[in-house]
Amino acid sequence: ExxxxxxxxxxxxxxxxxxxxxxxxxxxxxxxEAKEDLNAAVTNCTPEHPESACGLITHLAACYSIIKCGREFIEAPAAEQPDRFVAPHRAQILTIYRLLHAHKTGQVSFWSWLIGAKGSARARKVPENHLAQVLTGEGKCLTLGLLAAFLGLQNVGSDVVCYRRVLTEQDWQAMLPFYRFVGVEDKI
Structure with a gap:
């Protein structure tokens, strides 16, 4: 899956x-256009359809790329565009899917439990937790930023922290334009 x-x-x-x-x-x-498509993906993201979470994550990844490098990419000569493009890599998306259990169809995922069934008559056993080890330089800032944005769009606040305050602030500043674009800076 x-x-x-x-x-x-x-x-x-x-x-x-x-x-x-x-x-x-x-x-x-x-x-x-990206913001309109993101809003549609948020509307379509429901706990009953786990695959919709994957679609929302993809739209968030596209929005990140637009904010991070869109202007430079569009203005660059065609030969230079591939070098200007910045996108989340496969391991970052895999990590997000695993942490949210979003890739599992037909099963309750952590995110669907969190926003859909928690505290209701439909509440189910919480799925197993997952840990992810992301080494230095392998994209923790973006991985956690996309995850926090996903949760923020579901009205779930989150704290993204690091063992050093300066790194937490550095990551916050790096992701702030993206958080503002998707409208979740007040949830993180």
């Missing part, structure tokens, strides 16, 4: 990259 979910992510991400960055539109147009 995880391999299928990652393949779907890569296919949708490729479609979104083409739609947003390879059509010759201005960055302002691209940002409006």
């Amino acid at each position: 995880l391999k299928v979910a990652l393949t779907r992510h890569e296919e949708l991400f490729g479609q979104l990259k083409t739609k947003y960055l390879l059509q010759g539109n201005s960055v302002e147009h691209v940002m409006r």
Whole structure:
């Protein structure tokens, strides 16, 4: 199931990259379109459909790329565009899927329990927890930033911290334009 979910992510991400960055539109147009698509993905993300969480994560990844490198990518000569493109890599998406248990169809996932069944008559046993080890330089900031944005869009606040205050602040500043774009800076 995880391999299928990652393949779907890569296919949708490729479609979104083409739609947003390879059509010759201005960055302002691209940002409006990406925000509209993100809002639709949030609306469609329901605990009853675990695959919708994967789609929302892909839309968040596309929004991150637009905020991080969209203007530079669009303005760069075609030969330089591949070097300007920044996107979450497969291991980061895999980590998010595993932590949320979002790739599991037909089973209660942590995120669906958190926003859908917790405290209700439908409450189920909480799924097993997962840990993820992400080494230095392998993308903790972006992985946790995407995860926090996903939770924020579900009205679930989160704290992203590091063992050193300066690193926590550095990560916050790095992700703040993305958090503002998706509208979750007050939830993190």
